[in-house]
Amino acid sequence: MDLNGFLIPPAESARRKGPHDRIVMSSRVRLARNLKDAAFPGWAKKAERIRVLEIIQPAIENLPEMKDAFSGTMDRLSTLDKQILVERHLISREHAAKSAGSGLVLNRDEALCFMINEEDHLRMQALCPGLQLRRAWGTMDAADSVLEKKLTYAFSPDLGYLTACPTNLGTGIRVSAMLHLPGLVLAEQINPIIQSVNKLGLAVRGLYGEGTEALGNVFQVSNQMTLGETEIAIVERLEKVLAQIIEHEENARASLLEKKPKMVYNHIGRAYGILANSHSISSKETMNLLSLMRLGVDMGLFPGVDRSLVDELFILTQPAHLQRQHSEKLSAEDRDLIRADMVRERLRPVGRPVTRPPAEPGGGLDKSAM
Amino acid sequence: MLCCICKEKEATVHLTQIAGDKMQKVDLCEECAKTKGVNDPTGFSLADLLLGLGASQEIEQAGGGAGLKCPACGFTQADFKKAGRLGCPVCYQTFAEPLEGLLKTMHKGTRHVGKVPASLRQGRDLSDRLTHLQKKLAKAIEEEDFEEAAILRDEIKQTTARAANTTAT
Numbered sequence: 001m002d003l004n005g006f007l008i009p010p011a012e013s014a015r016r017k018g019p020h021d022r023i024v025m026s027s028r029v030r031l032a033r034n035l036k037d038a039a040f041p042g043w044a045k046k047a048e049r050i051r052v053l054e055i056i057q058p059a060i061e062n063l064p065e066m067k068d069a070f071s072g073t074m075d076r077l078s079t080l081d082k083q084i085l086v087e088r089h090l091i092s093r094e095h096a097a098k099s100a101g102s103g104l105v106l107n108r109d110e111a112l113c114f115m116i117n118e119e120d121h122l123r124m125q126a127l128c129p130g131l132q133l134r135r136a137w138g139t140m141d142a143a144d145s146v147l148e149k150k151l152t153y154a155f156s157p158d159l160g161y162l163t164a165c166p167t168n169l170g171t172g173i174r175v176s177a178m179l180h181l182p183g184l185v186l187a188e189q190i191n192p193i194i195q196s197v198n199k200l201g202l203a204v205r206g207l208y209g210e211g212t213e214a215l216g217n218v219f220q221v222s223n224q225m226t227l228g229e230t231e232i233a234i235v236e237r238l239e240k241v242l243a244q245i246i247e248h249e250e251n252a253r254a255s256l257l258e259k260k261p262k263m264v265y266n267h268i269g270r271a272y273g274i275l276a277n278s279h280s281i282s283s284k285e286t287m288n289l290l291s292l293m294r295l296g297v298d299m300g301l302f303p304g305v306d307r308s309l310v311d312e313l314f315i316l317t318q319p320a321h322l323q324r325q326h327s328e329k330l331s332a333e334d335r336d337l338i339r340a341d342m343v344r345e346r347l348r349p350v351g352r353p354v355t356r357p358p359a360e361p362g363g364g365l366d367k368s369a370m
Numbered sequence: 371m372l373c374c375i376c377k378e379k380e381a382t383v384h385l386t387q388i389a390g391d392k393m394q395k396v397d398l399c400e401e402c403a404k405t406k407g408v409n410d411p412t413g414f415s416l417a418d419l420l421l422g423l424g425a426s427q428e429i430e431q432a433g434g435g436a437g438l439k440c441p442a443c444g445f446t447q448a449d450f451k452k453a454g455r456l457g458c459p460v461c462y463q464t465f466a467e468p469l470e471g472l473l474k475t476m477h478k479g480t481r482h483v484g485k486v487p488a489s490l491r492q493g494r495d496l497s498d499r500l501t502h503l504q505k506k507l508a509k510a511i512e513e514e515d516f517e518e519a520a521i522l523r524d525e526i527k528q529t530t531a532r533a534a535n536t537t538a539t
Contacts, residue, residue, distance in 0.1 A: 154459035160482030228479020
């Protein structure tokens with residue numbers, strides 16, 4: 001099966017809506033599971049990994065929600081395909097480095113994704129647009145309950161689900177949300193927020209997860225502890241913290257518009273200026289400027305422009321997605337030129353940002369989403 | 371750079387150790403490193419990175435420094451220290467002791483309270499029921515209510531048999 005033909009076009013996935021999606025880009029619940037009588041993937045020999053793959057893969061393919069799914073082994077995906085999956089947040093970087101003995105099953109709407117033989121025998125995730133942690137947990141829990149009838153999981157009554165790394169032991173759950181926080185970054189409040197979130201035992205990571213930087217003002221917040229707390233307690237704890245971060249971000253945006261409107265207009269105007277006029281631009285710069293444009297759209301500074309335009313460009317301007325549209329191998333310099341051409345073209349119908357008198361109440365904040 | 375022990379061969383093993391606020395650097399050639407017992411020339415313990423600083427030390431100290439080895443998969447304490455991950459599900463029993471302290475610092479509790487696979491849930495319910503019945507039996511005996519005690523004894527017998535059945539299948 002061809003992965004390119006399978007994946008949802010970026011224009012479509014950028015239009016998906018969810019609660020609080022102007023700040024919460026997506027919600028995710030991931031479970032780690034292992035089979036009882038097999039070594040973990042990092043220690044197992046290739047033959048054993050293949051044996052595990054051949055047990056798990058058909059069990060997943062037979063789930064009712066995996067009808068019309070994409071299912072394949074990692075050695076049959078090209079480097080470009082794997083990179084595209086990473087850019088879409090469907091697989092981890094670690095999984096992209098895997099080959100024979102590892103696999104992937106992805107459902108039709110990309111909301112359910114199963115990585116076989118990543119760090120654990122099975123890593124499965126449910127992904128929802130906006131803030132929908134409970135829904136993501138419900139989906140994942142249901143699929144897991146069907147799978148446990150076919151697969152004998154490694155489970156101890158005392159320690160719960162046994163995982164390769166003791167940091168995932170117990171529930172094996174990671175609940176996370178991807179947040180767009182340009183207001184807190186511009187108001188220089190992001191570091192104290194990160195620190196206090198860390199103190200609550202939650203991790204804050206960059207765009208592509210562990211050990212990556214927060215490109216485009218996008219941050220991932222997730223639980224770290226997995227043992228000694230129920231799944232739903234973890235979901236609830238995260239929900240509480242996220243509600244507060246959302247409030248802080250909204251407040252930061254409102255107060256920036258009220259107290260430092262020129263600074264906001266300057267950042268957003270320059271971002272638009274560069275994106276709409278450059279002839280060579282790196283992926284990193286594009287992300288950071290698109291983030292400011294997204295903020296501008298949220299603030300009503302680009303009347304008539306939908307957020308999905310920016311979100312689509314977020315996906316399309318990443319290196320592997322650019323490469324996919326061209327048959328010849330592009331160098332980083334080539335990509336910068338093509339990326340600039342694409343962004344200029346897409347922003348042609350977008351007029352330059354308007355400014356509003358700072359006195360106007362609300363500053364175009366979208367109250368209906370709250 | 372020459373090896374700081376034999377001062378002859380090129381140093382290929384570079385160790386940096388930070389203890390307290392002191393940093394020590396040692397550069398060794400491969401031979402001297404072996405004879406000095408630096409059995410882990412990559413020198414870097416992933417356990418510290420993955421499980422938090424000091425984790426590798428904790429893994430080493432627990433179990434009296436004895437070289438534990440998993441009977442199911444052959445994973446050793448040294449492997450654990452190096453990788454910061456375990457070899458197989460049985461390793462959780464093998465390395466129970468070095469893990470105990472780690473889990474305490476890493477997690478909210480040391481006992482699982484979340485989801486339990488349905489097939490095991492029944493067994494867990496039975497064992498809870500058994501504890502409950504045994505408590506009632508002790509109380510009945512204490513109160514010299516032997517009629518009640520006899521009923522409870524039979525019920526415990528049945529429950530034990532059922533529990534044995536579910537774990538066997």
